[in-house]
Amino acid sequence: MSTTMAVAPERASGFSVRRKRLIGLAVLCAAIVVAVVASLLIGANTLSPSLVWHGLWHRYIGEGTAPDPQLNEAAIVVQTQRVPRTILALIVGSALGVGGALMQGHTRNPIADPGLLGITQGAALAVVIAIFLGGVTAPIQFIWFAFIGAAIASVVVFGLSSLGGTAASPLTLILAGTGVTFFLSAMTSAVALADSQSLDALRFWNAGAVKGDSYDIILTTTPFILVGLVLAFANAPALNLLNLGDDVARGLGQNVTAARVLGLLAVTLLAGAGTAACGSIAFLGLVVPHVARYLTGPDHRWLLPYSALAGGLLLLVADIVGRMVARPGELEAGIVVALVGAPCFVFLVWWRRAVRL
Amino acid sequence: MIDTTQATSGADDRARPTPLPPLRPGLRLGGVVSFVWRPRPVIVTLVAALGAFLFFCLSIRLGDYPLSFTQVLETLVGRGDPLARFLVTDGRLPRALMAVIVGAALAMSGAIVQSISHNPLASPDILGISSGAGVLAVFILTTGGVASNITRYGTPAMALIGGLVTGAIVYALAARGGMDGFRLILIGVAVNALMHALITWMMVRSDITQAGQAQTWLVGSLADRTWDQVTGTGVLAAIAAIVALGAAFSLRAVQLGDDVAQGLGVGLGRTRAVLLIAAVVLAAASVAGAGPIAFVAFVSPQVTMRLAGVSAPPLITSACVGAFLLSGADLIARTLLPVSLPVGIVTAAVGGPFLVYLLVRQNLRSSR
Numbered sequence: 001m002s003t004t005m006a007v008a009p010e011r012a013s014g015f016s017v018r019r020k021r022l023i024g025l026a027v028l029c030a031a032i033v034v035a036v037v038a039s040l041l042i043g044a045n046t047l048s049p050s051l052v053w054h055g056l057w058h059r060y061i062g063e064g065t066a067p068d069p070q071l072n073e074a075a076i077v078v079q080t081q082r083v084p085r086t087i088l089a090l091i092v093g094s095a096l097g098v099g100g101a102l103m104q105g106h107t108r109n110p111i112a113d114p115g116l117l118g119i120t121q122g123a124a125l126a127v128v129i130a131i132f133l134g135g136v137t138a139p140i141q142f143i144w145f146a147f148i149g150a151a152i153a154s155v156v157v158f159g160l161s162s163l164g165g166t167a168a169s170p171l172t173l174i175l176a177g178t179g180v181t182f183f184l185s186a187m188t189s190a191v192a193l194a195d196s197q198s199l200d201a202l203r204f205w206n207a208g209a210v211k212g213d214s215y216d217i218i219l220t221t222t223p224f225i226l227v228g229l230v231l232a233f234a235n236a237p238a239l240n241l242l243n244l245g246d247d248v249a250r251g252l253g254q255n256v257t258a259a260r261v262l263g264l265l266a267v268t269l270l271a272g273a274g275t276a277a278c279g280s281i282a283f284l285g286l287v288v289p290h291v292a293r294y295l296t297g298p299d300h301r302w303l304l305p306y307s308a309l310a311g312g313l314l315l316l317v318a319d320i321v322g323r324m325v326a327r328p329g330e331l332e333a334g335i336v337v338a339l340v341g342a343p344c345f346v347f348l349v350w351w352r353r354a355v356r357l
Numbered sequence: 358m359i360d361t362t363q364a365t366s367g368a369d370d371r372a373r374p375t376p377l378p379p380l381r382p383g384l385r386l387g388g389v390v391s392f393v394w395r396p397r398p399v400i401v402t403l404v405a406a407l408g409a410f411l412f413f414c415l416s417i418r419l420g421d422y423p424l425s426f427t428q429v430l431e432t433l434v435g436r437g438d439p440l441a442r443f444l445v446t447d448g449r450l451p452r453a454l455m456a457v458i459v460g461a462a463l464a465m466s467g468a469i470v471q472s473i474s475h476n477p478l479a480s481p482d483i484l485g486i487s488s489g490a491g492v493l494a495v496f497i498l499t500t501g502g503v504a505s506n507i508t509r510y511g512t513p514a515m516a517l518i519g520g521l522v523t524g525a526i527v528y529a530l531a532a533r534g535g536m537d538g539f540r541l542i543l544i545g546v547a548v549n550a551l552m553h554a555l556i557t558w559m560m561v562r563s564d565i566t567q568a569g570q571a572q573t574w575l576v577g578s579l580a581d582r583t584w585d586q587v588t589g590t591g592v593l594a595a596i597a598a599i600v601a602l603g604a605a606f607s608l609r610a611v612q613l614g615d616d617v618a619q620g621l622g623v624g625l626g627r628t629r630a631v632l633l634i635a636a637v638v639l640a641a642a643s644v645a646g647a648g649p650i651a652f653v654a655f656v657s658p659q660v661t662m663r664l665a666g667v668s669a670p671p672l673i674t675s676a677c678v679g680a681f682l683l684s685g686a687d688l689i690a691r692t693l694l695p696v697s698l699p700v701g702i703v704t705a706a707v708g709g710p711f712l713v714y715l716l717v718r719q720n721l722r723s724s725r
Contacts, residue, residue, distance in 0.1 A: 110539065111478055111546050163717045172716050175477060175659060179716075182652045183709030186702040189576050194696070196565055203560040203568055283550035290543070332561065338554030342547040349543045350530055 021302055024295040028309040032090070035316045039086040040078065042320055044328055047074050055079070088218055088277060089210045089319045089333065090312035093284065095225040095274035097311020098232050098304055099267050100285030101292065105239045105300055106263045107170040113285035114271030116177045117264070120282075121184035122153025123275045124205055128191045128198045140216050143276045147224070150272035153184060158264050208281035208334020210319045221273040228269030229308065235263045236300040243298065281334040284314060287345045294348065314341060398665040398674050405677035409457055412684035416453040417445055419692050451582045455590065456687040456700070457680045459579070459643040460653055462594040464679020466639035467654030468661070468670035469601060469632050474538040480654040481640030484545030487649035488552035489523020490516040490641060491575055494648075495556050498571040499563035512574065513586055513645040517593075520641025523548060528633060541633075577650030577701030579687050590646030594639055598676070601635035604628055605672050650701040653679050656708040663715040682708060 040052055047055065055074030099114040107116075114120065126149025130136040136145065161169070161176040192199040211217070238259035241249040246256050271285065292306035315333060321340060322331035417433075418424050424432075424441055431437035432445045467480040481487055493515035527548050531541040556575070560568050640654065657679035658670030665674055686703040694703075 109476065109478065111476065111483070111542055116478075160713055160717055161720070163720055169720075171477065172720060176713050176716050178478060178655065179709040179712040182655070182705040185651070186576075186705035186709075189572065190698060190702050192572060193569070193576065193699070196569060199569060199572060200565055203557070203572075207557050207561050282553060283547075286546060286550070331558070335554045335558050335561075338550040339558075342551035342554070345547045346530055346544055349540055349547070350533055 017297055021296050021306075024306065025309075028306065028313060032309060032313050032316070035313055035320065036086055036090075039089070039316055039320050040082050042323055043077065043082055044323070044330070045073075045077050047077065052078055052082075056083070084215050084218055085210055085319065086316065089316040091218065091222055091225055092210070092274045092278045092281070093288075093312035093315030094308035095228060095270040095311070096281060096285045097288035097292070097307040097309075097314070098229060099270035099274065100287075100311075101289035101300070101303055101307040102232055102235065102239070102263050102267050102270075103285065104289050105243065105303075106260060106267075107174050108243065109170065109174055110290070111286060112174060113283075114267055114275075115280070115282065115285065116174065116181060117157050117267065117271070118153035118177055118180040118184055119150045119268065119271040120275050120280045121181045121188065123147070123150040123272065124202065124280060125149055125184045125188045125191075126152075127205055128188050128202055131201050132191050132195050132198045140214060140220070143217065143220050146276035147221075147272050150275055151268055153180060154264070154268040154272070156180060204332075205279040206334075207332035208279040208337075209332040210278055210315065217277050221277040224269045224273035228266045228273065231262055231266035232270065232304055233301075235259065235266060236304050239263060239300040243300075279334065281315065281337060283338045283341055284311060287341050288314060290345065291348065395667075398667060398671055401661065401665045402671075402674040402677050405674065405681040409460070409677060409680040409684050412681065412688050413453045413457055416456065416684065416688050416691065417449045419688075420444070420449060451584055451587045452579050452687070453684070455579050455582045455587050455646055456684045458587070458591050458594055459647045459650065460657075460680040460683025461676035462590070462598070462639040462643040462679075463650065463654040463683070464657030464661075464675040465598060465601060465672050466636040466643070467679075468658040468672050468675035469636040469639075470654075471658050472669050473629055473632060473636075474542045476538070476542055477659060478655075479542050479545070480658075481636065482649065482651055482654060483549060484524075484542070485527055485549035485552050486520045486524045486637055486640040487644050487651075488549050488556060489526075490520035490644040491649055492523075492552050492555045492559075493519035494574055495559050495571045498574055499559050499567045513589070516648075517589075517641050517645035520644050521637065523552065524634075524637030524641060528637070532630075573699060574648050576699040577648035577704075578699035579647050579690075580697075580699070582646070586646055590642045593642035597635040597638040597642065601632060601639070602672060604631045604635070648699075648701065650683070650704060652701075652705045652708050653683055656704075656712050657682055659712055660708070660715060663719060 040056070041047070041049055051071065051074045054071055055076075055078040058071055058075040060072050060075035060079065096114060100112075103112040103114055103116060104110060106112075123146035126145040127136075127142050130142065130145040136142065157177045157180050158173070160180075161172040188202065192202045238249075238254055241252055241254045242256065242259055244252075249259075250256055274281070288307050288311040289303065292303050292310050296302040296306050314337060318336035318340060319333040322333050322336040325331055325336075414426065414429050417429050418426060422440075422444060424444065428437055428441045429445070432441050437445075463481070470479045470481060470484060471477055473479075494512050497511050497515050527541070527545050530548075531537065531544045533540075560571060563571065643650070658675045660682075661670050661675045661678045662668065664678070665671065683700065683704060686707055687700045689707065690698055690700045690703045
């Protein structure tokens with residue numbers, strides 16, 4: 001396919017698209033390395049870099065009995081909190097970034113994001129109901145409810161919007177998704193207004209935090225996200241064809257229905273698992289594809305990996321910033337993503353027109 | 358509304374050598390004003406307006422002390438017995454009026470923004486106006502100590518200021534070197550996210566009682582409206598609506614796409630500016646009046662388009678549908694439900710499934 005050349009000739013001035021993409025890739029990877037190091041170094045406990053380094057490899061034991069209590073404590077902090085937290089931010093960020101890029105590609109709408117299929121609100125409603133009816137309190141128990149709620153919502157939206165047709169049209173999908181999203185959010189508010197315990201959980205859920213104090217969350221959600229990423233990357237060539245129009249894609253031998261189903265399945269897995277792991281992290285899925293598209297142009301074979309890297313980087317940086325600005329407490333990453341990301345995004349749009357879909 | 362067929366009079370038809378396929382019947386007055394006669398939008402407008410009026414009367418009629426319809430009508434025209442007059446003017450009329458005003462204002466605002474941005478997702482909620490209003494309102498509500506004695510009028514006033522300021526910010530950022538629908542919507546979404554983050558932050562940091570109050574406000578409610586609020590919202594919304602309707606003829610050209618509109622000689626920049634400012638004021642006024650009632654601004658134009666069979670939402674029809682939807686939802690919230698819920702929950706609970714039903718029906722029909 002020569003979509004690469006066809007889609008972005010005007011961006012090739014000066015130096016080639018390919019070179020720009022490779023440089024962007026290198027910059028993103030370098031930034032991620034820096035962010036990972038910063039994430040390990042920065043936290044509520046002040047630890048020296050060398051202590052962090054040794055703590056990373058030290059086999060820790062229960063507190064109070066260790067020969068070197070300082071190193072032992074450092075090992076506990078680094079290995080049970082900072083490492084999982086860093087991994088979680090990278091994984092969830094890339095899931096939401098790729099989910100957003102897929103949503104925008106499939107709906108051809110620049111403000112589509114994974115929340116639009118009812119995924120985030122489905123998860124929120126499931127969590128609130130679980131608390132209201134079942135008295136569920138532990139985050140690790142939330143995950144399954146959130147994931148099931150997300151999956152049900154997205155299946156309902158996709159099912160409704162494809163009733164009667166062969167494939168869900170992007171416009172119908174968007175509208176049905178928004179309708180269902182508003183409906184679910186109203187139900188969630190109704191429960192939250194009736195029960196202050198649910199409201200309490202909901203407001204923290206809405207804030208979206210990266211809580212790395214448990215490997216269980218990572219182990220539970222990562223398989224879904226990995227499968228979702230694989231499906232998403234497999235969907236990229238078809239998505240390039242679909243963006244020429246459904247009829248053209250069909251004429252070129254693309255099975256449109258299969259491509260749409262595959263893409264939406266990937267979105268559900270990515271956004272559902274990502275949301276289940278960290279709560280509602282708004283805006284990330286919307287902004288990351290725009291930034292990535294600015295670097296790559298609209299070819300999805302490049303756009304999706306870029307979105308994965310940029311999404312992971314953004315969530316990790318937001319988490320680090322959140323740890324730094326509100327010492328000794330911290331600001332939830334979901335809030336930071338919007339507080340930091342939105343002005344940057346506005347600047348990108350304002351200063352230089354973002355690349356259209 | 359978007360239609361390339363021309364209104365023709367009978368004389369033109371006869372002059373042509375070959376009869377044209379049947380066109381839409383047209384109406385031409387002196388060669389200057391011409392309409393295409395489309396019965397469906399007119400019928401939808403009338404039915405929606407009638408329905409809204411019916412709900413309005415029902416809302417006044419029902420309550421702890423029910424009135425008869427004749428009593429309602431008598432009171433509305435200024436007669437009727439003192440008790441009925443007291444009941445109506447004191448509590449029920451402000452609420453019923455507010456439902457109609459806010460519903461119409463939100464729907465018109467949504468119709469304008471959706472038309473200009475060519476994006477069905479665009480509505481004042483999504484461009485950040487509602488959440489901008491929410492930031493200041495939630496600030497007042499969650500810092501009770503600072504502002505508890507000004508909450509009664511303070512919350513609406515702050516909401517109005519927040520909405521207008523946010524609208525101005527979005528507009529100023531998007532208007533760089535000419536307004537562009539794509540830029541407007543991206544910047545609006547970003548500002549919306551920023552405002553939402555601020556709200557979430559305040560919600561997380563406040564204590565649970567204040568968070569509950571703020572959550573109630575954030576859902577949107579029509580309960581306990583005062584005449585001051587109704588007058589404020591009504592006057593602002595009416596001015597903005599008149600301005601918007603004045604510019605609406607050009608809106609039809611804008612809906613055809615920017616290039617076509619320019620080709621038709623519409624001054625795009627000025628038309629868009631006037632319409633967007635009107636949309637911002639409409640949205641801010643309604644949020645000040647009733648809180649950020651979600652969904653009405655988004656769903657009313659979409660429902661209108663599908664009911665009326667047109668490809669872009671006409672303003673007056675959308676306004677009637679919005680008034681109908683919100684009055685109906687408020688009536689349900691007041692009377693049918695066992696527990697009293699804010700009307701914002703009911704609009705989404707009724708409007709969401711209705712939109713989905715229309716979509717599914719449309720899908721099934723087009724696939725047949």
